[in-house]
Amino acid sequence: MESFDVAVVGAGPAGSTAALAARRGGADVVLLDRSDFPRDKPCGDGLAPEVFDVLAALGVGDAAAGYPAVPTLRLVSPGGEVVARALHAGTRTIPRQVFDHRLVAAAVDAGVRFRRHRVRSVEQLGDRVVIDGTFTARVVVGADGAGSVVRQALGHPGNPPGHVALAIRGYAPAPAGPPEQRIVTIPGRWPAYAWSFPIGDGRANVGYGELLRGEALTRGYLLAQLGALLPDLELDAATDWRGHHLPLSTRRPAPGRGRLVLAGDALSLINPFTGEGIYYAVVSGTLAGAAAAGAVSATGGADVADRYRRALTRRLGGHLRHTAVAARLGRWPRLADAAVRAARDDQRVFDTLLAVGLADGRLTPAALWRIARRL
Ligand SMILES: Cc1cc2nc3c(=O)[nH]c(=O)nc-3n(C[C@H](O)[C@H](O)[C@H](O)COP(=O)(O)OP(=O)(O)OC[C@H]3O[C@@H](n4cnc5c(N)ncnc54)[C@H](O)[C@@H]3O)c2cc1C
Numbered sequence: 361m362e363s364f365d366v367a368v369v370g371a372g373p374a375g376s377t378a379a380l381a382a383r384r385g386g387a388d389v390v391l392l393d394r395s396d397f398p399r400d401k402p403c404g405d406g407l408a409p410e411v412f413d414v415l416a417a418l419g420v421g422d423a424a425a426g427y428p429a430v431p432t433l434r435l436v437s438p439g440g441e442v443v444a445r446a447l448h449a450g451t452r453t454i455p456r457q458v459f460d461h462r463l464v465a466a467a468v469d470a471g472v473r474f475r476r477h478r479v480r481s482v483e484q485l486g487d488r489v490v491i492d493g494t495f496t497a498r499v500v501v502g503a504d505g506a507g508s509v510v511r512q513a514l515g516h517p518g519n520p521p522g523h524v525a526l527a528i529r530g531y532a533p534a535p536a537g538p539p540e541q542r543i544v545t546i547p548g549r550w551p552a553y554a555w556s557f558p559i560g561d562g563r564a565n566v567g568y569g570e571l572l573r574g575e576a577l578t579r580g581y582l583l584a585q586l587g588a589l590l591p592d593l594e595l596d597a598a599t600d601w602r603g604h605h606l607p608l609s610t611r612r613p614a615p616g617r618g619r620l621v622l623a624g625d626a627l628s629l630i631n632p633f634t635g636e637g638i639y640y641a642v643v644s645g646t647l648a649g650a651a652a653a654g655a656v657s658a659t660g661g662a663d664v665a666d667r668y669r670r671a672l673t674r675r676l677g678g679h680l681r682h683t684a685v686a687a688r689l690g691r692w693p694r695l696a697d698a699a700v701r702a703a704r705d706d707q708r709v710f711d712t713l714l715a716v717g718l719a720d721g722r723l724t725p726a727a728l729w730r731i732a733r734r735l
Contacts, residue, residue, distance in 0.1 A: 362496075372641060378648045398457045
């Protein structure tokens with residue numbers, strides 16, 4: 361049996377950042393994934409600039425190399441209101457095959473041990489956690505995504521209908537014209553939207569996602585919705601169609617218990633407005649890794665769950681409260697229309713909405729007032 365201070369299950373953005381942060385904190389770390397890297401992950405590949413701030417603080421300065429910033433976002437509300445405005449410098453589309461591989465490589469360069477291994481069982485035995493009878497660690501970070509095995513070991517089921525979305529994505533020829541991120545929402549099925557995110561290599565990541573309400577959604581239905589909302593896309597020429605679930609932050613389990621903690625999608629941290637999850641994955645991963653290293657050196661790992669819960673509440677607690685309220689309000693399509701009208705009138709409202717939808721922003725009284733006036 362191989363023995364480590366910290367074992368991280370899953371090497372997506374949450375797992376790689378957790379492994380890096382734990383390693384930077386002085387821990388001996390193993391990073392386990394069922395796949396070898398590079399590997400694909402169904403995703404819109406849209407990355408807010410704040411993601412790169414978190415990575416830079418971990419010493420990963422080159423995660424965006426070769427991928428240009430997308431200058432504009434065009435957003436169509438459920439009622440057909442349109443806003444097109446400048447994005448914060450540094451919003452990019454980077455295929456996960458590239459992005460995730462860069463993060464794993466940074467972790468390995470920092471001294472993290474990577475093992476290809478599909479985790480099936482996680483047991484807390486005394487002062488250690490045993491994984492499949494093959495690895496032991498003082499602390500385990502579960503960063504194994506939407507179907508997390510570590511979350512199941514903690515006794516938490518997946519998110520129920522109303523708190524989980526389904527989305528499909530493919531790679532299509534980029535639409536003609538200047539590069540812009542396009543998001544088109546839909547009346548009737550709201551919250552739901554189609555997107556087209558240019559990558560900068562002649563392709564765009566395109567897709568459609570919708571909140572699950574209990575009924576199954578077929579691939580044919582999702583693709584038909586995408587074609588109807590973005591009719592100029594050449595979907596016949598698109599490749600690599602893949603779908604996946606998005607556990608939304610409106611229903612989250614406790615972040616950890618004993619020597620097990622959860623990060624990223626395993627903790628249901630996806631933004632309920634936008635489906636953005638990578639920012640929350642790298643923030644929670646970083647906090648989980650730092651808590652793991654701190655707990656191992658202070659208490660042999662025993663207090664990791666408390667440390668992590670406190671750090672997560674400090675960093676994301678206010679934002680998560682705001683998004684929970686905003687998600688309830690935002691399900692009213694007229695309010696979403698008013699928000700888009702207000703964002704068209706005022707760059708500050710646009711920026712506030714982006715910060716709430718893509719990073720750890722909060723709804724300001726000024727933005728709420730401007731939206732209310734446009735109802
Ligand atoms: C279609 C779609 C579009 C999206 N678009 C965007 C977007 O544009 N921007 C954005 O920010 N977010 C987007 N998201 C959400 C984003 O993809 C996730 O929030 C993000 O991947 C979460 O990262 P993670 O590290 O928590 O999990 P993941 O990226 O899912 O990584 C989990 C890792 O764990 C591994 N794993 C799983 N089970 C096991 C096991 N038993 N043993 C070992 N390894 C295991 C997997 O192989 C994987 O590498 C989208 C999601 C979907 C489905």
